[in-house]
Amino acid sequence: xxxxxxxxxxxxxxxxxxxxxxxxxxxxxxxxxxxxxxxxxxxxxxxxxxxxxxxxxxxxxxxxxxxxxxxxxxxxxxxxxxxxxxxxxxxxxxxxxxxxxxxxxxxxxxxxxxxxxxxxxxxxxxxxxxxxxxxxxxxxxxxxxxxxxxxxxxxxxxxxxxxxxxxxxxxxxxxxxxxxxxxxxxxxxxxxxxxxxxxxxxxxxxxxxxxxxxxxxxxxxxxxxxxxxxxxxxxxxxxxxxxxxxxxxxxxxxxxxxxxxxxxxxxxxxxxxxxxxxxxxxxxxxxxxxxxxxxxxxxxxxxxxxxxxxxxxxxxxxxxxxxxxxxxxxxxxxxxxxxxxxxxxxxxxxxxxxxxxxxxxxxxxxxxxxxxxxxxxxxxxxxxxxxxxxxxxxxxxxxxxxxxxxxxxxxxxxxxxxxxxxxxxxxxxxxxxxxxxxxxxxxxxxxxxxxxxxxxxxxxxxxxxxxxxxxxxxxxxxxxxxxxxxxxxxx
Numbered sequence: 001x002x003x004x005x006x007x008x009x010x011x012x013x014x015x016x017x018x019x020x021x022x023x024x025x026x027x028x029x030x031x032x033x034x035x036x037x038x039x040x041x042x043x044x045x046x047x048x049x050x051x052x053x054x055x056x057x058x059x060x061x062x063x064x065x066x067x068x069x070x071x072x073x074x075x076x077x078x079x080x081x082x083x084x085x086x087x088x089x090x091x092x093x094x095x096x097x098x099x100x101x102x103x104x105x106x107x108x109x110x111x112x113x114x115x116x117x118x119x120x121x122x123x124x125x126x127x128x129x130x131x132x133x134x135x136x137x138x139x140x141x142x143x144x145x146x147x148x149x150x151x152x153x154x155x156x157x158x159x160x161x162x163x164x165x166x167x168x169x170x171x172x173x174x175x176x177x178x179x180x181x182x183x184x185x186x187x188x189x190x191x192x193x194x195x196x197x198x199x200x201x202x203x204x205x206x207x208x209x210x211x212x213x214x215x216x217x218x219x220x221x222x223x224x225x226x227x228x229x230x231x232x233x234x235x236x237x238x239x240x241x242x243x244x245x246x247x248x249x250x251x252x253x254x255x256x257x258x259x260x261x262x263x264x265x266x267x268x269x270x271x272x273x274x275x276x277x278x279x280x281x282x283x284x285x286x287x288x289x290x291x292x293x294x295x296x297x298x299x300x301x302x303x304x305x306x307x308x309x310x311x312x313x314x315x316x317x318x319x320x321x322x323x324x325x326x327x328x329x330x331x332x333x334x335x336x337x338x339x340x341x342x343x344x345x346x347x348x349x350x351x352x353x354x355x356x357x358x359x360x361x362x363x364x365x366x367x368x369x370x371x372x373x374x375x376x377x378x379x380x381x382x383x384x385x386x387x388x389x390x391x392x393x394x395x396x397x398x399x400x401x402x403x404x405x406x407x408x409x410x411x412x413x414x415x416x417x418x419x420x421x422x423x424x425x426x427x428x429x430x431x432x433x434x435x436x437x438x439x440x441x442x443x444x445x446x447x448x449x450x451x452x453x454x455x456x457x458x459x460x461x462x463x464x465x466x467x468x469x470x471x472x473x474x475x476x477x478x479x480x481x482x483x484x485x486x487x488x489x490x491x
Contacts, residue, residue, distance in 0.1 A: 003175050004156065004182075004218070005074035009034060011220045015193065019222045021063040022241070025131075028063045030220075033070075036063075036133035040071035040104075043135050047125050049102055051076035052147035054158055056100035058091065058109060059129060060084045060227035061203050066213060067133040068104050069203075073156055078148055078172070080158045083204040083482065084109065084227075091116045097170065098158060100124045101145035110138060122146075148172065148362075158362065159206060161303050170362035171303045181210060181306040181356035182218045184327045188310060189272055191219045191245065196269075198246045199225035200234060202482050206303045207276045211247045221245075231259045242269035249484035250280040253296050257287040267292045274299040274310060277483035279393060281418075282320035289317070298323045300391065304377050306356030308332065309391055325389040330354040331376075334385050339373050344387045349397050351376040382409070399488070401430035401438045406466045408440055413459075413467050417442060420458040422450035425478055427486050431471055441471035443491050445478060 012020075012034035021028040028036075049055055055072045057079060059065040072079045080098040082091065084106070095103065095116065102125040105113045110128050117123040117139070126139040148155055154175045160168035185191075197216040201208030203225075216223040224241060226234065229252055237243065253275055275285075276299040289295050295316040300323035301307040309332065311324030326332045333341055334348040342348040353376045360372060371378050382400075383393040394411060401408040410428035417426045425445040430438035444455065452472045459468045479490035 003073065003076075003154070004178060004214070005037075005070050007179070008037075008070050008217060009074075011217070015220050018193070018220070020217060021066055021223050021225060023063055023131075023225065026063070028133075033063065033067055033133075033217075036067040037070040037074065040068055040129070040133070040135045041074045043127070043137065044071060044077065044102060045075050047102055047137065047141070048145060049075060049077050052149070052155065053077045053102075053145045054080045054098050054100045054148060056080045056082055056095060056098060056103045056124065057204075058082045058084050058086065058103065058105045058113065059203075060106065061199050061208065061213075061225040062131065062227060063225070064106070064129045064131060064133050065203050065225070066217065066223070068129055068135070069213070070217075073175075076154075078155050078158050081204040081209060083202060085482070088112060088116050092119055094160065094168075095124065096120055097160070097168075099146040099148075101141055102127060104129050104135065106130070114139065157209075159303050171358055172362040173306070173356070173358060177306065177356045177358075178210065178214070180329065180354075182215055184329060184356070185211065185307050185310075186215060186219050188312065188327055189215075189245070189274075191215060191221060193220035195219065195221040195245050196241060196243045197221055197223045198234070198238065198243045198248075199223050200229055200246075200252070201248055201277075205277070205483050206301070206306070207247060207249065207483060211274075211276065211299070211301075211307065212245075216245075229255070231255045232262075235259065235261075235265050236263065238270060239264070239266045244269055244271050246270055246273040247299075248273070248275055249277045249482075250275050250284065251480060251484040253280060253288050254284050257284065257291050265292070267294055270294060272297060276301055278485045285320050286317075295320075300324070300393070302352075302377075302379060304358050304371070305330075305352045305354050305379075308352050308354065311390075313390075319390065322386075322390045322392045324391065326352075326391070327354075330356070332385065332389075332391060333376065334383065335378075339378075342384075345384055347382055347384050347394055350379045350381040350383045350391065350393070352379060353377070399429065401428075401440055403430075403438055403440060403466050406464075408438075408467050413440060413442070413463060413469065416459050416462040416467075417444065417455060417469075419462075420450070420455060422446055422448050422454065427478055427488070427491060428469065429488055429491055439470040440467060441473075441491075442469045443473050443475055443478065445475055 012030040016031035020030040122143040125141040274297040299310040413428040424447040431441040479487040
């Protein structure tokens with residue numbers, strides 16, 4: 001049986017005195033982190049947690065999260081990571097959906113967690129995990145634990161899709177699937193024990209969890225977690241600690257590129273920085289390069305499939321819009337509406353078959369079957385593939401706007417509006433009309449004062465008339481998830 005906790009223990013035995021996790025106040029060696037993980041694991045077992053039982057982690061990016069994660073893995077249970085910034089409504093929803101038998105929180109969230117679990121029909125056990133990675137039992141479970149039954153062998157990780165386009169759907173992946181992803185990605189990024197990872201993308205999300213936390217400790221590298229994104233603090237950390245790997249989301253790199261520098265910044269040790277979870281616009285990538293001398297690599301993945309591809313071109317500036325070629329062992333096809341292949345260079349839906357991916361959702365969503373076809377996950381992303389296999393994403397199939405029979409790609413309209421000098425950010429979406437078709441609508445975050453008429457005039461001649469927005473709203477900011485995705489349901 002492939003078990004990632006066993007792999008971690010082997011690494012910890014070999015690199016016992018090496019730094020595994022470095023926090024502001026303390027450095028944890030691999031041996032110390034393993035000991036903390038074993039102690040938490042014993043407490044969970046005494047509570048009745050074991051194979052197939054879900055354990056919810058509502059912990060910030062820290063050594064405590066890492067120790068708790070491997071504690072759950074070593075007893076054969078299933079990690080259900082949840083955002084430590086969730087409100088009571090979110091937490092109640094996801095705890096009920098996950099059927100968690102135990103809930104691990106930092107001391108600062110104990111009161112909130114206790115109030116939430118009192119509202120649940122089957123309340124989980126509650127543990128407080130402090131900065132020293134010590135877990136303290138606070139409340140016992142009210143009912144017997146529900147064991148997870150799914151097609152995945154040796155399940156390890158239960159997550160939910162972001163829900164930005166509908167109700168979140170359950171995704172369960174196992175030790176074998178995650179091991180494949182970590183080995184493939186580690187090889188592609190040439191990760192070694194000498195690497196020093198920045199862990200600032202949330203560990204509750206697949207990007208920060210798998211590509212930063214898990215990849216770092218899987219590879220015997222050192223992890224520098226940060227619970228919050230403080231742009232000046234991040235630049236200082238990258239400079240002083242000579243970090244080598246930085247996995248983030250577009251908003252982080254945009255914020256860093258726009259940070260006035262008051263102190264010297266040296267990112268020369270940073271051998272690779274990659275952006276995932278949402279598209280990083282080429283112009284934003286170039287702004288980061290112009291400021292720091294480094295091109296951000298676009299990485300493409302999903303909760304359902306794990307990492308799909310990453311742009312590792314020798315000259316990434318020549319292919320800034322590309323997410324690169326698929327990782328070895330991962331197959332990507334571009335399909336038409338009938339699920340047939342399209343020629344190279346032609347747009348279609350991106351479909352993925354990967355040993356790291358799932359074949360079905362873990363719950364009973366009505367649309368669960370629509371996302372899978374003939375062993376492939378139908379991503380809903382639109383894109384095309386070059387003859388050399390490089391993938392370029394062009395938009396979202398579900399976001400296409402049907403305006404009187406004409407199909408409008410929101411990203412095409414967004415590019416036109418974003419080229420206006422007075423516009424800082426823009427999102428285009430379809431606004432349902434009374435007769436079943438859509439109108440083109442947009443939300444604009446202005447860089448300086450501007451009007452609807454100015455935006456409309458700017459669009460004329462750049463895009464077809466039927467693509468020009470009928471509704472324009474101005475806001476001070478866009479509603480974004482922590483991974484940088486626009487929450488379109490809040491527009």
